[in-house]
Amino acid sequence: xxxxxxxxxxxxxxxxxxxxxxxxxxxxxxxxxxxxxxxxxxxxxxxxxxxxxxxxxxxxxxxxxxxxxxxxxxxxxxxxxxxxxxxxxxxxxxxxxxx
Ligand code: HEC
Numbered sequence: 001x002x003x004x005x006x007x008x009x010x011x012x013x014x015x016x017x018x019x020x021x022x023x024x025x026x027x028x029x030x031x032x033x034x035x036x037x038x039x040x041x042x043x044x045x046x047x048x049x050x051x052x053x054x055x056x057x058x059x060x061x062x063x064x065x066x067x068x069x070x071x072x073x074x075x076x077x078x079x080x081x082x083x084x085x086x087x088x089x090x091x092x093x094x095x096x097x098x099x
Contacts, residue, residue: 019083019086020086021089022093025079025082025086025090026090026093028079029077029078029079029082029090030044030077030079030090031044032078033072033073033077034094037049039071039072040071040072041073044094045094045096045098050094050095059088059091059095060088062095063084063087063091066087066090066091067084067087
């Protein structure tokens with residue numbers, strides 16, 4: 001029984017450090033502004049709004065500017081504990097045109 005509890009604990013803590021999914025993070029952070037183009041935010045899945053930014057900076061450059069903030073875009077976009085990998089996944093999700 002004790003062994004099982006230890007194994008469960010190890011398993012739970014390793015999950016806590018894994019990248020969280022876009023489905024989990026997006027509704028809690030970026031959606032507030034990017035779903036409606038608030039304050040000039042490029043709208044999620046609006047390729048015309050995103051493409052010039054992707055062309056100018058690349059996805060990695062956009063990860064950097066999401067972390068530092070840009071004008072009305074707050075640093076880290078309300079996801080203070082997001083990792084670089086999580087920002088990248090969120091941005092790739094928003095950049096992708098609606099199908
Ligand atoms: C409080 C509103 C707000 C939230 C929340 C927000 N953004 Fe933004 N975001 C903006 C605005 C406004 C801009 C446009 C800034 C500009 O170009 O002046 C922007 C622009 C961006 C850009 C383009 C930056 C560039 O260099 O062109 C990226 C990437 C981005 N946001 C990612 C995110 C991510 C990822 C999240 C969620 C973790 C997020 N944003 C949450 C308002 C927000």
